Every structure is written in C-alpha cells, then in structure tokens.
Amino acid sequence: MAAYAFITMSTSAIDLPKQFEHGPAQERWTAHWLAKNYFHAEPDQNRQPFTIVIPPPNVTGALHLGHALNNTLQDILIRTKRMQGYNALWMPGADHAGIATQAVVEKRLLEEEKTTRHQLGREKLVDRIWQWKETYEKRILQQLQQMGCSCDWNRTRFTLDAVCARAVRHTFFRMFKDRLIYRGKRLVNWDTFLQTAVSDDEVFHETVKGHFWHIRYPIIDPQPGEPEFVSVATTRPETMLGDTAVAVHPDPAAALDRAERELQEKLAGAPQKERADIQKQLDDLAERRQTVLPQLIKLRDMANAGRKVMLPLMQRPISLVADEWAKPELGSGCVKITPAHDPNDYEVGKRRSLPMINILNPDGTLNENAGAYKGLTIKKARVQVVTDLESQGLLERVEDREIEIAHSDRSKTPIEPYLADQWFVKMRDLDDAETAGGSANASVGNALRGVPEAPIGVATPTSPTERHRGRSLQSSGLAQMAMDAVIDGRVQVHPPRYAKSYLDWLGEKRDWPVSRQLWWGHRIPVWRLSDEGASAAESITGIQQQVRALRDKYPEEVSIQSFSSLREAGPSGRQSIMVGDSVCLRGEISSAQAELEALGFVQDPDVLDTWFSSALWPHSTLGWPGPALPSDDSDNESPDWEKLRYFYPTSVLVTSRDIITLWVARMVLTGLYNVGDVPFRQVYIHPKILDAYGETMSKSKGNGIDPLDVIAKFGADALRFGLAHMATETQDVRMPVEFECPHCQKTIEQTQKNRVLPRIKCPQCGQDFSTQWASKPEDTALPRAAVISERFEVARNFCNKLWNASRFVLMNLEGYEPAPVDRRELAVEDRWMLSRLATVTGQVTESLDGYHFADAARALYDFAWDEFCSFYVEMVKTRLSDTESRPVAQHVLAYSLDTLLRLLHPIVPFLTEEVWHLLAEYAPERGLNKLAAPAESIIIAPWPPADATFQNAEIEARFAKFQALLGGLREVRARQNIAPKTAIHFAVRCDSDTVKLLQPMEAYFAAMAGATATAWGTQVQSPALSANFTAAGCEVFVDLAEHIDVAAEIARNEKEVEKLQAHLAAKEKKLANESFTSRAPADVVAREREQLQELRDRLASTAAALADLRKRI
C-alpha cells in the first residue's frame, strides 16, 4: 500500500523521529481512510447496527472547541463499536441555522457593501446565504475530518437539502391535516432598525432608569357613587394608544384573600431577615381591603354591566372587563389592556374577544391607528403622550423605577413587542372543539408509517405498542408522547439528572411557534388568498368551492383549514371577521400548486423555525419519508426504507445540555409522530467547556478556541485525548485560554481585559501580534496569535510518550520471528504485564460503555505511562540484550503494544494507525497462543477481549511490593545525593514468603535503582552505617559506609517518627473507642488493628535506626 510506504523494511526504526510528527501522520491517514472507505456503512443483516447522527453544526461559522468535544466523543464511540464488530454508521451534516446564518450574512452585507436585505431582495439574499453556506459547510467538514471523525461522508446531509425538505413538507402536511398545526397570533421581538423579528436568544436586557406612569381613564357617564376615573399604570405610556380595554379582577375580595394566604405561608417559612418585608406586604394588603377593595368591587360590577371607559387622547370608548389578569394586590388593582403589544394582554384579549389594535409600523413609527400620533417614533410619541395627558390632568403621578429594556443583540436598538400571525404546533391533547371534526381517523403514530414489512431478522420497531401510541397521541398530545418515552425508559438519559429538564419543559406543554419572519429556511408550505386574488374574484365562496374541488382532486396532496374565527381589527378598532382558508400542499413539485396559484393564492412568506427541520434529523437523514412518490421520481429502487429500518432508531445521541429542550425533546416528538419509534435509545449529555473565568466560550467574547489552532500546535490526537480526558460527569469543565505569540511561541494568559484587544504586545519578546478583533490595516498586517490552552500539553506529551515507547519496541524487534508463546516461558514481568493488560482492557471497555470517557482516558494514561513504559519496558530491556530470552520478550512486547494500540485507537486514532502499520512491518504476525496477521488497518482491528485467564493476583501483589521497595531505594539515593552511576547495597529484613517473592527480582533492583541486594530474611542485621526505611512489610537497610550524610538521615527519621506517632495516636484513640469497636463492621475493625500493629512495628524500627544514627555524631 503506497500510502504508508513512507518507511520500508530497509529503514531502521532508529531513524524514526524522536518526536511524533502529527501533521504528516494526520494527512497520510486521513487520505488513506477515505480511500479505503472504512467509514461507509450499508445495511447488513448479519451485523448489528450502531448508529449516531451528528448534532448538525450551524453553518454560521467554523467549529469551536465545544464542537470538537462533542464530535470527539461521538467518534470515540463509533470507532470503539466499529472495532467491536458493529456495523457503525455516523451520519454527518450541517444545519442551516435560520436566524443565525441570515444574521451573519446580513451583517456582512451591511458592513462590506452597505446593503440591506430589503435592497437586495429575497432571492438574491438567499443566494448570498447559500454561498456562505457552501464556504462554511466545507470548512466545517474539513475541520471534522482533521479531527479524525470517522463519519460516513458519502451520506453528508444539510438541513435544507432536497431530502430534508421532503421530510419537512411531509411532516408539516401531516400535522396540518391532523390539526396539530394551527395559526395564531404571537408577539415577536421586533427589531425596528433591521425590520425583522429576532429570536429570544438574540435579545439582551439592560436595566435602565425609567418611570412608572399612573394614568387616569375617565369613566363614561359615571353614576352617583361611582368613581369618575379608573387609574392604570404603565412603563410604556405610548402603548395606551392601542388599548382596547381596562381589566379588573372578577372577584377582587377572593383574590386578596388568596394573596394574603400566600404571604402568610411565605412568612411562616421565611428566614428572619425577610420577615419584616413580608410583614409589610401583609400590612399593605390589609390597608388595601379598606381603601381599594370597595372601589374594585364597584368597578367589577360596572364591568359586568358592560360599562365602558373613555380612552384618553384617542377619545375611543373601550370596555371595562373582568379578568383574572388584573391583580387587586398591585397598583390600583386595574390594568390597561393592549393586546397587540403585550403577551399577557394578548391572552386577555383572546379570552375576552377584545379588538387588537396594532399601532406600530415595521420601522418603529406609529401607524394610522395611533391617530394624531401617526408618524412619530416611539420615543417621541411617549413624550407627546405624557405631555398631552398631563395637560388634560389625566396624569396621576410618575414614579421613578428601574426597568429592564429588551435590546436586539444585532442592532443594539430596543426591541418592540409586535403582534404577528404565526403558525404553531399543538403540544397538548387534541380533544377540543377545534379539532373534533379534523381527521378523526388519521393514522397518527403508526409504527414505521407506510414502511413495507421488515425482512426477517430485523427488529420491527415496537409493534405491540403502536395502537396504544395512536390513542395516546389522540388523547394526550405530542408533548405527553415524548415524555412517556423517557418516563418508560425507551429513551435513556445519561447522566440521568438531565431527564428532569426534559420532562419539566415538555410538561408545560407550550405550543411550539414554528414560523419565523425570515428568508433563509424551509418556506412554510401554506398558501392563502392574496388581497389581489380576493378583490379580483367574483365571490369568495366561489373560490372556496374551487379550492375544495382541488382538494378532492388531490386528496393526498392538499389540505385545507378554515380560520373563520380569526378576528382582526381595522383602524377604527371595530372588529371584522375575516374568512381565510389556508391551504397546505405536501409536495414540493405539484400541479396542485400551479392550480392553486392560478386561483390567486400565494405562499406564506415566512419560513419554519430551524428546529423544525433539525427535529426530523435522525429519520430524515436516514431516508424518511421513504422513496419519492412515483410522480416525483422514477427511482423506486431507492434503498431508503431499508436504511431507515436497519439504522433507526439510532443508538445514541451525544449533545450538550443547552439544547435538551429545543432539540432533543423535539426529535423524540417527531420521531414518534412520523416513524412510530424513538429516534435514539440513549442520550449522552457531555459537559460544557468554559474559560478560566467560568464563562461560556464564544467568538463574541474573544475567548473561543479554534480546534484547528490546537491541532496545528499539539496535534489532533492530543486534542482528542485532552478532550476525552476532561469529559467527566460534571456540568462544566474549565479551560484557561492563552494566546500563543506568533513571534516567540511563548504563551500569554488570556484575561478578560486583553481578550478584547485587536493587538497585543508580547511581554516575552516585545513584539506586537494581532487577535481576532483586528480590523484596521495596521493591525491585520501583524501576524495573528493562535488561541490555545495549555491543557492540551499533557495530552501532547502523552502522545509523544506513546510514540517513543513504540519506537523502542520497533527498535528492538530486529530479528523478530513469529512464534506462539509457551506460558511456561513467560518471565515474571510478562505475566504481570499480561495480567494488567487484561484488567485495564476490562476497565476501559466498561468505562466507554457507560460514557465515562474521562475514566477511560485516565486508565489508559496511567497504564501506558506508569506501567507499560516505566516498568514493563524498563524491565524487559535486560532480556532484549540476551539472545536466549530475547524472542519471548519480543513476542510479548509486540503483543502488548498491539493490544495497547487497539485500546487507545478510538481516542488517539492517528498515532495508533501510524504505529500499527510500522508494527506490521516488524511483526507481521503476532499473538500469544495463536498467531495471526494484523488487520490491514487498526480501524477494523478487533477490540481486545479482557482475558481473565491472564489475570494473576499473586503477580500483581508481588509487583506492588517490588515497586514500593524500588521507590524507597530511589528515595534514599536522592536524599543522600548519590550519583546514579554509583552502586548502592541493601539488605532486607522480612519474612520468608516475602523473600520468595522479592529475591527473584534482584536483577531488577540492580537495573532500575542501581541497587544490589546483599541479604534477605528475618535474621538480617543493620549495617554499621545505613539509611533505612520500611515498605511493604519489609525493613530495608541501605549500606552507606562510604557516603552517608548522617544529619540528613537523622532529620528524615525524626520527621518520620513524628508522623508515625501522630498517626499511631489517632489509630489508638479510634480503637479505644468502644462504640467504634462494637458498632463498626468487623472487617473494618480488624483492618484498623492490623494497621495499628504495622504502625507500631514501623515506629519501633525507625526509632531504633534513629537512635543508632545519633550515636554516630
């Protein structure tokens, strides 16, 4: 294979570089893997599938470190399962990310070309966004590849591509037909500067000093004893122009009682410092009963009698209504109702059938509904309204108050709540009047709807429950259906605590607003009669008949909903009833569409919420809704159903917690609704990466890390290992961020101050470099600093350690002759290594199965570094230079490295693949009992089994003792400052069992600590001048006749005695405690006793040594 002919048999392993060159390795193996098509998966009835769909990254920009974590973990799972023999499929793709992407492109447009989308027009803007998408999608896919992600690239999807579009249209159509989609009003965050709606998360709040205005509305024709005014309060007086009612509570006395009860309860459980405050509120409440309540009761009666008040300035009579929204315990107890500009008021308006008057133009000026104030901006209108009210004596008082004002993150201008028509997906039960006549026999929730029978051997998703599910949707709605899947365990969440946020959120069963006032996205497939169409028509009913005829002609393609109950208000404030048919079309190319448009219907200009298409991702990417309709496409041999049936439900979803509600819940919901089964069996929520200050990383803060910078400096393997190493079960992980000076490569800690600067002077070399903020030519001309984190250094060093250990093995495989190994030939360190290898294999396998990535990474790190490198490789060195014992050493060494590489491969793919191929050249056949040629790539090498027959507790115990003694000897050497080359001699006083265990290891003491044993056993005496220590039940005397620093030994022994005494005292106290000895478990007490004895022995021997040393001074 030419791809790895970079080293030939004639080249010696000694020529391999001393440091792992990650760059070339990454390039080489990425190309190789792609050429070999290892990542491609096709349905295969003989193998179990393991499927992951990628959380599609937004095409708004390049991937950041959070994505790197997310995708690394997915790749670790996929690679592990692939090695374990599963037919592993990882579906890649990207998300169009509606608002976010349109916003970036629009911003660019404005900055670079001073053009707005209105000037450009819909089609051209969408073209521009597609161009952007092409660039960034490509970049994202490259980034994933550079990280080593083993996605099935042939199946790459984009949420706006034709496959996904069909799934969206089919879903929307079904929901529309099932009356799960309806049209309603909703307040949107209107950015008057950009003239667009922005999402909630693009809104930031700023606390500013504002006012609370109390305004009087005159009562019309007040009767004797009735109040002349009703007083209301607002922070936004100009909205009064759109008021259509004033509300008072329908039972103010009861409401006050309830408020009082609540306060009493709160008082009972409140901490001392809050009590005074609550008591004050209670006092206020009592006073209110005297002063406000009688008024409110009167007003309530007036409201019930249909009395009205006069809206000042507009001179418009508006209703006095009784509604629970008005809280008698607050303000005057009455509240103005502006249904078109406040969400709560909108609800009241709906309940009380109030007119809704929109007083705003899209540009934020007042429209004709504002009468004399038309044309003014909100700001000016506010001033004018207040002035006018004051001059009419209707301004009761003005309070200062801090108010929070919503601002658009994009234009930094204040947001206006703006009432707009929106489409919603219904989350609650379907049993209400609106849907009763809908599609009673809609086949909602059938398992794999319309999918042909599955071939034998493939599990049909959940047939026993399908009828039940059909009913459960009918009776309890989409949200409940998705909740049930988690409650009954069809979907399992790891860590389990996150199931709570999922259930809490769905439990609210809020309807899902799915329309967005944007141009980038799936256009809503609904057509309505245009104004032109309506005025050109001879009669509306005539058109309605024609539309119904169209539906009868294409019953599968056309669905109609009538909204005769929709009320909209004209400029006068009078209600008018508008009859509007909304027609939903299923197919993207349909003759029904042409016929409908000929009738004067136009498509809804809005697009669907991004999450609508993301919600379908697991099944849409796997081919749902199946082969295209014959009329659409001639390709009836499409294997789509097979794919869906085989790979769906997917195995696990790996994502971060902030989209559990927005995305995870909705995928479950649509999966159940469309396919009849959950989209994934497991959900793994990984931690979020924060910077050193505990803040979320983001480009807008300047603390974001580009994985490519990390890859360039440390390598993809180090990136991956570092990320896996920190994927613990905690909610967040912190990562200090640094600039790397492009001149001197020194790192500069990133602070909240310097991270926003366009240029920084390197404190090391004094030269300037630029950052992501550079925009001026003099800044951009400077070299840019990479933004990285030192936390990847550990991982990079680990990779290098692995590389060098591999080099060592390769260098010592000269003359390797494949042969099976007789267990009797194994040296003690071989048996130890094989035992440890089996144990670690079990640990790593188990950790990965339970999504404990950090545990797996740590186990491998410790094992590879401390046991394989520091002990096994060191110990095997002697045998390698001995012709007789060399072959077995080589066999076990090759076998061990082989196993270690496989265990590491999912986390560290490039390095392991590189070594795998090198190893294949030196040891083309390996194994202990049975020899076999290694797999042609480690990607498809079988996952190692945890072979319990190699596990050997006796050997592991022997090693523990050996390591303890070795450590003690090294410590003496360090303390006494004895040069490594100078040999030392030691004697060990211990029992005969220990002698048997340790005496055979004499050669290793010599090799690894330059220490020669002179005597073993119970009778061993201390040499005249010695350093001593106790370890593993042995007393060790190091003969220091030639070179002793007596003072150092005395100091050390004194300290040791002190420590032992303190420890001993604590232990004695514990054992003297009768309740401990009688109540604690017997084994715990026994262990304590043993330890006590051991401590006494150690103290005795240390004290003796100390006394001995003192005599020498």
Next chain:
RNA sequence: GGGCGGUUAGUUCAGCGGCUAGAACAGUGCCCUUACAAGGCAAAGGUCGGGGGUUCGAUUCCCUCACCGCCCACCA
C-alpha cells in the same frame, strides 16, 4: 422567581461513608541513565467554601448560608 450543577494543593481536575485525600501542570532539588528533556528520579505543597445535623466514623449523606456558573420563566 423556579430548576440544575459547582466550590478539594498556586492552576485544572479525580475521589462521593472507613486504608496516612490522589493525579497532571506550574514551582523546587538532582539527573543529557541511547525509546522519550514534550524525558527520568525525588521532595514539598491541602483545618476538602462557612456553619449545623445524621453516624462508631463525613471530603463523601442531610439541612443551611455564602459565592460562582448554566437552563427556564417573568418583569402592567
């Protein structure tokens, strides 16, 4: 306002009822011991955020306070 997490060595994290609370990095001392100085060996560094409780025993479980963070809701 509701919910969920966190607070352990200078830093980043493990440990989650009982061995003298561990690791890595940084800092310290010694060593270029031919796989690796991105290395080796070793020492030092911690009243486990504060206070209460449960228990023979608490870093670990419960309550509470403080601080930090995240999510959701609301703010006439």
